[in-house]
C-alpha cells in the first residue's frame with residue numbers, strides 16, 4: 382500500500398492517523414460519560430487518570446494529523462457522484478470533528494489545571510496546576526460537557542454517513558479509508 386495520499390485514495394499514513402484518532406476519541410467519549418454519569422467516589426480515580434492522559438495526548442495527535450494532511454500536496458477528492466449537499470456536509474463535518482476534538486482536549490485540560498489539579502500523562506511527565514480560578518474552570522467544564530454531547534452527535538452522523546455511502550450509495554468512501562483498492 383502507498384504511504385501518501387493521492388487524488389483518489391488515502392495512503393497508509395492517513396489511514397493509521399484516522400483509525401488511531403477514531404478509536405481514541407470513541408474511547409474518550411465513552412470513558413467521559415462513564416466518569417460523569419455512572420461512577421462516584423474512589424471508583425472514578427483510575428478512569429479519570431486514563432481519560433486525562435489520553436485526552437491531553439489528543440491535542441498532539443490532532444496537530445500531527447493536520448500537519449500530515451497539510452504536508453501532502455494532493456488530497457483524496459470525494460467521489461464524483463456526491464451531491465452538493467454531501468460535499469458541503471463532508472467539509473463542515475470534517476472541520477467540526479477536528480475543532481470539536483481540540484475544544485474537548487483543551488477544555489478538559491483547563492478544567493484540571495484551573496481547579497488546582499495536575500495532569501499526569503501516563504507517568505511520563507505531569508502538567509502542573511496553574512491554581513484555582515473557578516470562573517475559568519467552570520466555563521471549561523461547560524464547554525467540555527456540551528461540547529462532549531455535540532461531538533458524540535457529530536461522530537454518530539459521521540459514522541452513519543460512512544455506512545450510508547458504503548451500503549446505499551455503494552461508493553468507495555469507506556473502502557478507501559480501510560485501505561481497500563479502488564475498483565473503478
Ligand code: HEM
Pocket residue numbers: 395399402403404406407457459471475478479482536539540543544554555556558
Ligand atoms: C466508526 C467510526 C468512524 C468511521 C466509520 C469513519 C469513517 C471515515 C471515512 C470513510 C472517512 C473518509 C471520508 C471521505 O473521504 O470523504 C473519514 C474521514 C475523517 N474522519 Fe472518520 N470515521 C469514524 C470515526 C471518526 C472519529 C471518532 C473521528 C474524530 C473525531 C473521525 C475524524 C475524521 C476526520 C477528521 C476525517 C477527514 C480526514 C481527511 O480529511 O482526510 N472519524 N472517516
Ligand code: HEM
Pocket residue numbers: 406409410411412413414416417418429432433434435436437439482483485486487488489490492493500525526529530532
Ligand atoms: C479529545 C479529548 C477529550 C474528549 C473527547 C473528552 C470527552 C469527555 C466527555 C464526553 C465527558 C462527559 C461530559 C459530561 O457528561 O459531563 C468528559 C468528562 C470529563 N473529562 Fe474529558 N474529554 C477529553 C479530554 C479531557 C482532558 C484532556 C481532561 C483533563 C485533563 C478531561 C477531564 C475530564 C473530567 C475530569 C471529566 C468529568 C467531568 C465531570 O464529572 O463533570 N477530559 N470528557
